[in-house]
Amino acid sequence: MSWLWGAVIFWLAAWAFNVWLANRPVARSRAVQLFIPALFGVTLLILWEGIVRGLDVPGVILPAPSAIWATIRASLPVLAGDFVQTILKGALSGYLIGCGAAVLTAIAIDRSPFLQRGLLPIGNFVAALPIVGIAPILVMWFGFDWQSKAAVVVVMVFFPVLVNTVAGLAASERMQRDLMATWGASYWQTLVKLRLPAAMPFIFNGLKIATTLALIGAIVAEFFGSPTRGMGFRISTAVGQLSLDMVWAEIAVAALAGSAFYGVVALIEKGVTFWHPSQRGRT
Amino acid sequence: MKDTAGIATPVIEAKGMGLTFETNDGPVHALKDVNLTVGKGEFVSFIGPSGCGKTTFLRAIAALEHPTEGTLTVNGMTPDAARQARAYGYVFQAAGLYPWRTIAGNIRLPLEIMGFSRDEQEERVERVLALVDLDGFGRKFPWQLSGGMQQRASIARALAFDADILLMDEPFGALDEIVRDRLNEEVLKLWARTEKTIGFVTHSIPEAVYLSTRIVVMSPRPGRITDVIESPLPKDRPLDIRDSPEFIAIAHRVREGLRAGHGDEV
Incomplete structure (x- = not known):
């Protein structure tokens, strides 16, 4: 029981310390602003550890963070292989292909009213298909390796990026387009110099949504057939063997990779759309 | 009409020009039977209540709208051809600067589109920045400047490619x-x-009288010209000219013209 009480006391103490720290003048400094959420995270982990140990929770229900960490350290090569297979090969390539195709399609839609009437509903229709239905079909078409996972990711990320880009291309003001017209600018000049820059905040919204969709798609698609590596494959087999610590280890890797992926896209966004009111305030 | 002798080369010529918008509520006669000749180097103001078609006329000169009756020529060409020949710079009511470009980048934009060489771009940007008194602000972003400075930058942008005609739609x-x-x-x-020809839309009587060599008074429903007033004021005009009897007399005539155009509505 001492584990449980120790964890609760640590939690209360850390809580009080954070409240005290947040109300100090030093709370404005960068280091303290990073320290407060970090302490919060550590507190959560210690509370988790204490409850699992203090109440003797079985590993199948909830393994302790220390047990998960031990599994991660013991199976680093396996996790690294799964990471390369699922995140780098499956999710990332699918993300790049899907987002690139979506932006090009949006430009084609913008150029032609015919496509505007035809392609958006089809995109919408494809996006509405359930992934558990599409994934096995795409595995049949493109084989067990990462190509079929990339295909699932393409299907998942395409629509949100398409819709956001189409909306973004319509976001420039009438007056700005009139200005371009008075200078005798061509369609492509107007697109490159005005409409694409004006669309960037929208496009990045789609790209950020697509990062998490890409990870989900790549992992779930492996449930329907994959070589003997990959995060989804590992999770489904580990569940079968009741080695939940391995499942948690993969979840930890996926969470880290997903956050990093999102963070990188958000960082690029900050550089590209520095001029937008939503970014200007944060310096 | 007043445009008789003394006009050098006609730059803008409207003959029996009309413009009708087709809307869901039926046709709207934005302009009807407009006859006007603007000579080179003139400063012509268009004044009238909203709905009198003054902005529509300016947009038609810029080929942003197209006349449905009569003829309109700019430098002897159709407005579309004149636009392709980069005959005019247009200043809108809002500055309309692109927030992702610096002030210098915004002024450079029309030059990039028109294919000026890089050196020429730099030189012209510097020159027009100095012309509107914004030297040293080239590297700022539009949202870092006040509204007045932004509007000056947009005027600099319209001047950068040296068009003969400057069209300004309620710029201030x-x-x-x-x-x-x-x-x-x-x-x-x-x-x-610069000795440019300027077309200037406003709804301020003092502004119109202070700036113009000619004032075109317009009235709505349908939009038409009711009076064209030649200004006897000298070319050199200090701000306090606005207290002189000549100035007040012209302002009075403009006001009368506006009232007459409105009929009994006022």
Whole structure:
């Protein structure tokens, strides 16, 4: 029981310390602003550890963070292989292909009213298909390796990026387009110099949504057939063997990779759309 | 019409021009039977209540709208051809600067589109920045400047490619009186230095009288010209000319014209 009480006391103490720290003048400094959420995270982990140990929770229900960490350290090569297979090969390539195709399609839609009437509903229709239905079909078409996972990711990320880009291309003001017209600018000049820059905040919204969709798609698609590596494959087999610590280890890797992926896209966004009111305030 | 002798080369010529918008509620006659000749180097103001078609006329000169009756020529060409020949610079009511470009980048934009060489771009940007009194602000972003400075930058942008005609659509409408007075003075200086032909839409009587060599009074439903007033004021105009009897007499005539155009509505 001492584990449980120790964890609760640590939690209360850390809580009080954070409240005290947040109300100090030093709370404005960068280091303290990073320290407060970090302490919060550590507190959560210690509370988790204490409850699992203090109440003797079985590993199948909830393994302790220390047990998960031990599994991660013991199976680093396996996790690294799964990471390369699922995140780098499956999710990332699918993300790049899907987002690139979506932006090009949006430009084609913008150029032609015919496509505007035809392609958006089809995109919408494809996006509405359930992934558990599409994934096995795409595995049949493109084989067990990462190509079929990339295909699932393409299907998942395409629509949100398409819709956001189409909306973004319509976001420039009438007056700005009139200005371009008075200078005798061509369609492509107007697109490159005005409409694409004006669309960037929208496009990045789609790209950020697509990062998490890409990870989900790549992992779930492996449930329907994959070589003997990959995060989804590992999770489904580990569940079968009741080695939940391995499942948690993969979840930890996926969470880290997903956050990093999102963070990188958000960082690029900050550089590209520095001029937008939503970014200007944060310096 | 008043445009008789003394006009050098006609730059803008409208003959029996009309413009009708087709809307869901039926046709709207924005302009009807407009006859007007603007000579080179003139400063012509268009004044009238909203709905009188003054902005539509300016947009038609810029080929942003197209006349449905009569003819309209700019430099002897159709407005579309004149636009392709980069005959005019247009200044809108709002500055309309692109927030992702610096002030210099915004002024450079039309030059990039028109294919000026890089050196020429730099040189022209520097020159027009100095012309509107914004030297040293080239590297700022639009949202870092005040409204008046943004509007000056948009004028610099319209001047950068040296079009003969400058079309300004209520450029200072959104600015306060003090900034407006200063910019009015600067526009006059600019006009004196560059000898451009300027078409200027406004709904302020003092602004129209202070700036123009000719004032075109318009009235709505349908939009038409009711009076064209030649200004006897000298070309050199200090701000306090607005207290002179000549100035007040013209302002009075403009007001009468506006009232007559309105019929019994006022």
